[in-house]
Amino acid sequence: MTATKAVLAFCVCFVLLLAFYHRESLISLHEQLRLKTTSINMWEDKEQVGTLKELLQKAEMRNGGEKTVIFTSVNAAWAEPGSLLEILLESFKLLKNSRTQEVDFLKHLIVLAFDHKAYERCVEVHPLCYQVRTDGIDFSSAKPYMSHDYVKMMWRRIEFLNNVLAMGYSFIFSDADIIWLRNPFPLLLPSRDFEITTDRYNGNPNSHDNAPNGGYTFARSNKRTIKFYKFWYDSRLKYPIKHDQDVFIEIRHNKTMKDIGVNVGYLDTKFFASFCSYSVYHMNLAATIHANCCNGLHNKIRNLKMLLDDWKHFNIDNQTQRVWQRPNGCTLKPV
Ligand SMILES: *[C@@H]1O[C@H](CO)[C@@H](O)[C@H](O)[C@H]1NC(C)=O
Ligand SMILES: *[C@@H]1O[C@H](CO)[C@@H](O)[C@H](O)[C@H]1NC(C)=O
Numbered sequence: 001m002t003a004t005k006a007v008l009a010f011c012v013c014f015v016l017l018l019a020f021y022h023r024e025s026l027i028s029l030h031e032q033l034r035l036k037t038t039s040i041n042m043w044e045d046k047e048q049v050g051t052l053k054e055l056l057q058k059a060e061m062r063n064g065g066e067k068t069v070i071f072t073s074v075n076a077a078w079a080e081p082g083s084l085l086e087i088l089l090e091s092f093k094l095l096k097n098s099r100t101q102e103v104d105f106l107k108h109l110i111v112l113a114f115d116h117k118a119y120e121r122c123v124e125v126h127p128l129c130y131q132v133r134t135d136g137i138d139f140s141s142a143k144p145y146m147s148h149d150y151v152k153m154m155w156r157r158i159e160f161l162n163n164v165l166a167m168g169y170s171f172i173f174s175d176a177d178i179i180w181l182r183n184p185f186p187l188l189l190p191s192r193d194f195e196i197t198t199d200r201y202n203g204n205p206n207s208h209d210n211a212p213n214g215g216y217t218f219a220r221s222n223k224r225t226i227k228f229y230k231f232w233y234d235s236r237l238k239y240p241i242k243h244d245q246d247v248f249i250e251i252r253h254n255k256t257m258k259d260i261g262v263n264v265g266y267l268d269t270k271f272f273a274s275f276c277s278y279s280v281y282h283m284n285l286a287a288t289i290h291a292n293c294c295n296g297l298h299n300k301i302r303n304l305k306m307l308l309d310d311w312k313h314f315n316i317d318n319q320t321q322r323v324w325q326r327p328n329g330c331t332l333k334p335v
Contacts, residue, residue, distance in 0.1 A: 068170040070109045076117035084176040091179035154244045162229035165221045175215035177291040184287040192265040199276040201269040210266040214245035228262040294330030303327040
């Protein structure tokens with residue numbers, strides 16, 4: 001009798017255990033599928049997501065229900081003393097101190113470090129740094145434009161930004177070789193989901209014939225941008241030798257973009273200026289200046305320092321004084 005009971009109890013336990021185990025494996029399978037199909041990526045582990053959430057909360061600008069942050073990204077070469085990060089931070093400080101601006105954008109800027117050296121350097125000069133980890137790739141040296149590692153870094157960035165959108169944050173992403181002179185937010189349109197700068201602007205912000213530059217983008221966190229970034233990121237597999245900007249050119253006409261319904265706009269080079277468009281940039285208008293169409297880190301640094309110097313001497317009340325010096329030693333042609 002007791003023996004039968006014991007056997008029965010054992011059987012019941014066994015069945016329960018089996019059911020429980022089965023449920024567990026179902027959950028984990030479901031979880032795996034969910035992770036595969038949503039944009040949350042597998043490289044950010046729990047601890048990192050926690051760190052990132054904290055940083056986003058510290059950095060966020062709130063506008064109604066919308067939370068927005070500013071990102072730039074650096075590797076060790078760009079984060080060195082005297083290099084791009086320092087110039088960028090200096091431009092943010094000038095912006096903060098100029099009497100027409102009351103927003104301190106430094107408080108909202110998160111610097112993404114793509115290697116540990118860059119991270120260590122970043123925390124010395126800025127309170128909001130985040131190390132973006134990437135499987136087995138060392139991004140610490142200056143990467144030649146379009147080298148294999150450069151392309152990987154660009155894609156890692158798109159993936160990361162996709163996750164940020166999925167976490168509910170809108171952002172401006174601004175390359176480290178862009179200086180900020182004025183508040184860009186009044187120049188962005190509330191109706192747009194995504195805005196991107198141009199190397200050459202054809203006068204029509206809706207025209208997909210503009211030459212885009214992915215170095216400076218604005219994305220509003222919503223269902224459409226999350227899907228769009230995922231589509232963009234996934235499209236790298238279809239165009240394995242292209243980087244994010246060229247793949248954007250490939251996909252912007254794709255029917256999937258219409259299905260997603262993402263509202264894309266192109267930014268005017270008068271306001272979002274670059275070395276490519278130096279002939280149209282104007283001290284009275286430019287919100288940002290991008291040292292593109294200019295290869296070589298030292299070239300970029302020298303020319304950006306020169307412009308920042310012009311900017312320091314710029315008198316906002318003197319409308320006759322307007323032109324920047326022309327960048328030198330650069331091709332000044334879109335690459
Ligand atoms: C649009 O994107 C889909 C998904 O990547 C792809 O299969 C299709 O070939 C693309 N269409 C065009 C016209 O490029
Ligand atoms: C305005 O700028 C021009 C050109 O740099 C300069 O010649 C002129 O003296 C300036 N005027 C004033 C009032 O500062």
